[in-house]
Amino acid sequence: MDQLSSLIKGKFGKDLITLGTIDSTNTFAMELAEGGATHGTVVIADRQTSGKGRLGRAWLSPAGVNIYMSLILRPFVRPEDATLLTVIAAISCARALRDITRLPISVKWPNDLMIAERKAGGILVEIKSIGRKIVFAVVGIGINVNSDRNDFPPVLTGSATSLKIETSREQPRNLLIAGILNEIERWYDAFSGGKKKLLLDEWRNLSSTIGKTVTIKAGDEVLIGTAEDIDTSGMLLLKLPSGNIKTIHTGDLTILG
Numbered sequence: 001m002d003q004l005s006s007l008i009k010g011k012f013g014k015d016l017i018t019l020g021t022i023d024s025t026n027t028f029a030m031e032l033a034e035g036g037a038t039h040g041t042v043v044i045a046d047r048q049t050s051g052k053g054r055l056g057r058a059w060l061s062p063a064g065v066n067i068y069m070s071l072i073l074r075p076f077v078r079p080e081d082a083t084l085l086t087v088i089a090a091i092s093c094a095r096a097l098r099d100i101t102r103l104p105i106s107v108k109w110p111n112d113l114m115i116a117e118r119k120a121g122g123i124l125v126e127i128k129s130i131g132r133k134i135v136f137a138v139v140g141i142g143i144n145v146n147s148d149r150n151d152f153p154p155v156l157t158g159s160a161t162s163l164k165i166e167t168s169r170e171q172p173r174n175l176l177i178a179g180i181l182n183e184i185e186r187w188y189d190a191f192s193g194g195k196k197k198l199l200l201d202e203w204r205n206l207s208s209t210i211g212k213t214v215t216i217k218a219g220d221e222v223l224i225g226t227a228e229d230i231d232t233s234g235m236l237l238l239k240l241p242s243g244n245i246k247t248i249h250t251g252d253l254t255i256l257g
């Protein structure tokens, strides 16, 4: 990973831990952070045996071809703004992936990186807070870089894709990792410097969600409506058929049209 270190411009990823096989880079990074690892520390693995999605779901993490990465942040973020860390990660990944692959990557609320209707990556932010203070956050990023179509199990073939599948050529994993880290640092600094509006506008530019008719599944509740916007905390504003606006904190979103 020497080459990777030389591609990283800023502080994020200067402390870089690269692993072969691990259960989950997020779990590992949470433990490292508990032990005092510094802001900007990055953990990267070649393969995960228990890669995590949200709500206890699994993230398919075959060896050698993709990105499984977790970034430790010691953010000055109010708990109610924690969702903005997902927004920061999503726009940073989309920008870096667009720059390097030229693919039309979009972000689907709340945490998906999409190429048209298929998922090429996902983000899982985990937080340790004490009272009203976030002590640290771990931003987990999984991206299907060089997976082939037959690497996906049948249950994912209709919904998942990779950068290689979409461009018909191998994509440079280290360049992508460095590009993502450099972008996250840029956007995190903008956010810390009070430029929240810039962040939200960038999300709107990259979003495949805004203006669409969507369903949202959150627990047992299924809502249908129009995705109007995100608010200043990164929550989705859903316009219900009644005309009322409902603020959605989390859920699984499907775009109907």
Ligand code: BT5
Pocket: 023, 024, 025, 026, 027, 048, 050, 051, 052, 053, 054, 055, 057, 058, 059, 060, 061, 067, 068, 069, 070, 111, 112, 119, 120, 121, 122, 123, 124, 140, 141, 142, 143, 144, 156, 159, 160, 161
């Ligand atoms: C996510 O969850 O999309 C968050 C994924 C975060 C993974 C990274 S890898 C590095 C770090 N360490 C971890 O342990 N996790 C993070 P969610 O929105 O809940 O989506 C999960 C769903 O996506 C699954 O239930 C599957 O349907 C689908 N899925 C699983 N693996 C996939 C893959 N490789 N590509 C596309 N879709 C996948």
